[in-house]
Amino acid sequence: MAADALSIIPGAVLRNLSDKLYEKRKNAALEIEGIVKQLATSGEHDKISAVIALLTNDFTMSPQANHRKGGLIGLAAVTVGLTSEAAQHLEQIVPPVLTSFLDQDSRVRYYACEALYNIAKVVRGDFIIYFNKIFDALCKLSADSDANVQSAAHLLDRLVKDIVTESDQFSIEEFIPLLRERMNVLNPYVRQFLVGWITVLDSVPDIDMLGFLPDFLDGLFNMLSDSSHEIRQQADAALSEFLQEIKNSPNVDYGRMAEILVRRAGSSDEFTRLTSITWINEFVKLGGEQLVPYYADILGAILPCISDQEEKIRVVARETNEELCAIKADPTEGFDIGAILSIAKRELNSEHEATRIESLHWFSTLLVRYRAEFLAYLNDIFDPLLNALSDPSDAVVLLVLEVHARIAEESHHFHHLVSYLIHTFHNNHVLLEKRGALIVRRLCILLGAEKVYREFSTILETEGDLEFASTMVQALNLILLTSTELAELRSLLKKTLVDSCGKDLFQSLYASWCHSPMATISLCLLAQAYNHAISVIQSLGEEDINVKFLVQLDKLIRLLETPVFAYLRLQLLEPGKHTWLLKTLYGLLMLLPQQSAAFKILRTRLKTVPFSENLKRTSSTNPYSQILQVTEDGNRNHDTQSYNAINFPSRLHQFESMQQQHRVHLKNQLQSQKSASAIVLSQEIQRYEEAHSSSTSEIGRPPSRTSRGIS
């Protein structure tokens, strides 16, 4: 073979082909071109193959760089000489050139580009079969260390792009795996090269790059966070173009892309998040049925973005959320409510308030539209919803209460809700202190105060933890006495003695209010059942009057000065008519230590009662007969009415029974601390004094609470 080739090509030509000067090598190549042209014309392809073998083995594989350069330009010349017949020799010609792309000499790599350029422009479409290898080589050369090689690769790349886009032999299906494999390369030049190819192929109307977008979409999104501004810009331009095509195209695989977009929406890079949320926004508008299975994932991407630090992202995310919410999806068509609820539940734990609020909006919306399906998942989501009641944000708590209220439209769910609340308050006293009032008031608005209080009372009546029951009742009672939202409830209670509804409500609450003597007394005052109130007071035993009791009594005395009890104070203007009220108030006065602030307050109030004047008139005229008449009349009317409406003796018995339980409970506790009883008494006194101090600090609380209630 070598001997044959040597006889075909003159020695002088071969020497020039390996010369260090480019011009001489080119002239030698032109000679070879002429020789090959003649051989092709006469059909002597065996000799042509011999020449190619010579150029390959003795030149391109030579240890000398100039020989390798000569071999490359020689192979190019052979191809030019062959022209239309070059295709049959490509198998010999192309591989050596491809190998030269990896040469350690940058100049050899440069001339390899030039050689392949000439080969490609001769055979054009026929060299598509080598495309994968050429693409791989171009990919590497685009990141070459030598700038000249990069320029040469760029020029070659443009020709290859032109050939590929005009060729019917190019298979996009075979190219995509090649592209996808390289999309994760971090080199900026390679990335630029890849985006260039994507853009070019996409610009050809007959190449369906859109159909393969899911294969490299993630790679493009990866480039959005590149450190180079130019690459970010190019990737963004490519993505914008694709998004525009998606809007115009009826056939797109939304599902696979949705997965990528959802993942990228959680990127740490701001630009990536903005781009992906923008795409998600368009998908929600365009996706139709295809997108339904991905609603949950999309929601999972949107909700965090609603609280993004970037304004643009928040705006798009909010818009997308509204779009998604406006869609009337059908569970029978693949809409997975469980998945949506799962996402909303997860985002309910978000550290961002806006995200938590939107999660609750989703709960509310789903509950309204798909109540049956929603309730089927209640076991999974009820606890998180209850936990949300402890949220630092009032807005969140109010929203979650709305959800709870809707859930509680069925009686058994309502029962569950109240039970859970009591249980939660039992386990978390801090929650009761911080959110208790807010929660109860909101529920009263949403579900009706009477209904809520009756349910609380029903459950607390049988509460095993007597201390907690007492605490809970006191809390509820305080809310009852101070909330503007419960004004109607108080009005109803005032009519206890004359209205059957009021009577029922009174008896319902009384059942659990018994846990607290002071709560019971205040309930009687609200109900204007003053006769029963004094009976309760008189039934109190020595052990009932403890520090806790005195603290509560102190609070009640101050509450009597609030607008809620304005009616009661006005009734003092007719002491003769409201004898039992006077007795009750004096009873309370007697229970208070004289040195306490509450004692002074109440005594001052009682001094203003015009009782002495009545007494003076009576004594000045006919004291005994008149007093007796008034007393008898008042007693008769009052007793008759009370006895007919409510069985107060029975109520008194109920109260005493409950208190007996509390006494037994307390006695048991005391016995366990038998040895320290003396100390306990001393400590009780100290505790009371401390409570007194706290009571003093709480003097300002009622007015602020009242003013808030008013507003």
Add this chain to the structure above:
Amino acid sequence: MDNTEECNTRSSSLYSMEMLENEPVDFENNSSLWLPPEPEDEEDDHDGALCDEDDGEDATGEWGYLRSNSFGSGHCRSRDKSAEEHKRAMKDIVDGHFRALVAQLLQAEKVQLVDKSGKQSWLDIVTSLSWEAASILKPDTSKGGRMDPGGYVKVKCLACGRPSDSFVVKGVVCKKNVAHRRMASRKEKPRILILGGALEYQRISNLLSSFDTLLQQETDYLKMAVAKIKAHQPSVVLVEKSVSRYAQDLFLEKNISLVLNIKRPLLERISRCTGAHIVPSIDYVSSQKLGHCDLFHVEKYVEEHGTAGEGGKKMLKTLMFFEGCPKPLGCTILLKGANGDELKKVKHVVQYGVFAAYHLALETSFLVDEGATLPELPLKSPIIVALPDKPSSADRSISTIPILQMPTASSPNDSLQAFDVQTDGSTFNGFQTMDQTMVMCSPEYKSCKKLGAGSAQTESAHFNGQDKNIACLHGMVPWSSTDPLVQQSASSLCHCPSCSRDVVNKKHFEERQPETSGHTLDNDFNALSAHRTNLESVESGHLFAYNSENGDKIRAKLSVPLNVQISLDDDSSKDDSVIKKDEIPASPADNQSILVSLSSRCVW
């Protein structure tokens, strides 16, 4: 008026005698014959106008003018009416025959004449599409173009929509697309530039390129090239080979739609239809070489019925349209409404259909030009013609058999009519019948030759026609040296039988060369025998009577001297009751029509 007509007849007779004696004098006499009287001008114009509308050729107008001038006003009116009716009747028959042909072709391809829904008929669709395409087409052979319409009509298949959605595009449709997704795919009134070759810099395949120079100069060159093209403001640029992507982007910036890699034949077709010249390089671009059409657009179709040969897979097909091309040198038929395999079959039928429709249109035009008419017994003729069609359909083209049969059937009918008229003894009717017979013989004679040859080439037909005419004239000349009256009567008899067979015609021409009157008479009798074989529907009694009648005519004419005959004419004007005297005046009229026909042919 009658006297005037008789005087004209006599003078015409005298003139014809003079023409026979001296050729130069004949031409002079023809000129004088063509001077039309004023009352006849209107009728002539009317007839000419009709011819113009039908054919759009001035020569035909002249034909009509000449033909109408050769008869009296009464005859002219009658002829016009029958001509119109005959044209309409002929068209109906041609349409019917074409439809039958299409039906047969569809059945041969095993395509249902009616599609599955039963609402749309491939037969109707193919028929109308073929006629429409054929009517659009006007090949230009003056510049070396081909006569075959197949080269000018393309059929494209789209496996979508319904069969009735199929339509004809007056222009070119091809499977190409603009080079860039964002290039305009719709242009109204586009200016089209066609560039043969490629638009690249130093990417010529036979030159070794050096990167050093390429890197510096490529973009500059391409900018210059595109700017040069842009200067002529084309809106669509078609390129035979490749265009560098850099140049493509420049075209995109300038809002020029670019289509590249168009094969030469398609490029030439677009060039032919739009009038755009194919310039070899940008150095030859000029505004005068831009083409035009009404609308350029690219459409995408989803072939929901499944494409051919791909297992019915639904494909996206892109077609590019050049609609409303100014030159009638090509059109495209788009077939829709079935899967690819079925559309291929329909495509074959359409291709045959267009071929047949085009040539049928030419034949019909030719027959009308020659003044061919249909028989006056339309009800009977089709019945007679229908029978022979079936057994011979395998051997002959359906489109030619019916027309061939009609003249054959018409001759015996006319003869029968003549016989009946003779029995009635009406001179006027007899004259008219004889005239119609002669008129019908001439065009039928030519059409028989053309159709008999089975050739669809008009030029060939024309050439053959001319030969026949020359032969006739040549045959007539020698007879004038002998007894002219006897010769003329003999030729009048010969024309009738010559229509029936080519063989008889050949014998007739051969035997005209000898100048023996005895031979002539023998040939006449042979012709009558041949004629008899075609009278299948005539009873033997009638045949015998007809034969004896002809014999009597001949003997009477032979026995009377010329001078005596003339004097008898004079006598006949005085007394109408004598039978023999009635027969004599018909002869001069017959001679007159023969002479006029011959002179018309000379002019043609």
